[in-house]
Amino acid sequence: MQSEMKLFKEAFDERLKASISEDIKIVIKEQYADAFDVLTDCENSNLIPGIIGPPGVGKTLLLRAYAQKSKRELYWITGDEGVRPSHLVGAFNPSIVLNKGFTLEAFEPGPLLKSMVFGGVFGLNEGNRLSEYVQNSLLDPFEERSINVQRLGRIRASDGFFPVLTMNPEEMSGAHRLSEALRDRVRVWIRLGYPRKETEIEILKLNCPEYKLSDAVLEKVYGLVSSTRMNTDIEIPASIRAGISISRLAAEMTKRMKEKNITHSTLSKAATYVLVGALRFRPGIDPEPAVNSLVRRNLGVT
Ligand SMILES: Nc1ncnc2c1ncn2[C@@H]1O[C@H](COP(=O)(O)OP(=O)(O)OP(=O)(O)O)[C@@H](O)[C@H]1O
Ligand SMILES: [Mg+2]
Incomplete structure (x- = not known):
């Protein structure tokens, strides 16, 4: 028990330093x-x-x-x-x-x-x-x-x-x-509102430094999240945060499957995983089919 406490203290101090130098x-x-x-x-x-x-x-x-x-x-x-x-x-x-x-x-x-x-x-x-x-x-x-x-x-x-x-x-x-x-x-x-397209794409890139995201993928992610901001069925649209999550998840799935580029189907899958919880629809709208059709409409069928 004593040694666990000591280990915890050391690790905690290290984490403190990590947060300061962030x-x-x-x-x-x-x-x-x-x-x-x-x-x-x-x-x-x-x-x-x-x-x-x-x-x-x-x-x-x-x-x-x-x-x-x-x-x-x-x-x-x-x-x-x-x-x-x-x-x-x-x-x-x-x-x-x-x-x-x-x-x-x-x-x-x-x-x-x-x-x-x-x-x-x-x-x-x-x-x-x-x-x-x-x-x-x-x-x-x-x-x-x-x-x-x-x-x-x-x-x-x-x-x-x-x-x-x-x-x-x-x-x-x-x-x-x-x-x-x-x-x-x-x-x-x-x-503060949603940034301009070019700026939001720059923010997406900055938040995915370890992944190489093509301009085409970034455009698609932006197109998808920004479409939720104009949709009258949606009370809380996708934030910059949601766009970052979709990009990162799609890139990681692609890496795991040892594929070279992010495919349509991977991007759709990642988008669905994120948007099901990120969006709030008007009362009475079933989120799952609504997200599916949103993703299909914006990213196309594979
Ligand atoms: N100008 C920016 N540059 C880089 N990243 C940004 C920028 N704006 C937003 N982000 C990223 O978007 C995400 C959300 O940002 P943040 O948490 O500051 O939003 P918020 O407005 O405080 O949200 P909430 O209302 O939920 O508290 C973070 O991951 C952040 O890094
Ligand atoms: Mg905040």
Whole structure:
């Protein structure tokens, strides 16, 4: 048991290092370059931005790249009804409190407090899903750049603290709305949509560095995923993420079968495996036949 613990610790430390040295691969042009610049402007002018875009369009990646460019950490949390203020700020560890009392040593900081203390980028994903009570606990940190930590005192955020919200467009309306008070603190809204064809193909390539994908295959993958974005039967279309998955799976299947090029049938198979779960159809539409016909229509019959 002792040695397993030691092995785990060594492997864990190694993984920590691997995560720090990880290089972010991002295509920064057009909307991504614009968004990056506006993030910089917001930070310099002390305004809090919100990034709005459909799933998988690169919101998190952009924030990660932004944090890395300025040599900061990205701390983030995804909102839901179960998130309490203590998940954002942190909490006392009762077993340490027993020995040390309510001291800093016994306190385990959460992502919001860490980013305020270390001066990091704080990404709040789907903040609209937080209860109003929790949303309200963000007003002070966002507006005054200060926060009261129970029993420890009020702190002022380090200069590098930069909160950014990310959200899907449909979250702007509907049942889960951003509270008026919090919405009022977000001053600048940056929209990210699906990129242009050439740019999305460049993103596909960047995310499949170990595979050689021909232009013809990339065109087909793009054609397929972009067709789902114009289909009125589909509520949630294929994201960039889905295109990456189809490309990678098709390339790997081809490799396994020791074939030279990705065939029509392999691409269709890979696309079906991915799209069955990636798309959300309007209620009443059976996903499996719908995906089959979508794939057949876009990639052709083999
Ligand atoms: N500009 C880009 N350059 C390189 N890769 C990108 C780019 N945009 C998106 N991607 C890739 O697309 C995938 C989805 O990106 P990301 O997770 O940032 O999306 P998101 O908008 O945060 O999605 P969600 O709304 O689901 O949180 C990732 O694999 C990412 O690497
Ligand atoms: Mg994200």
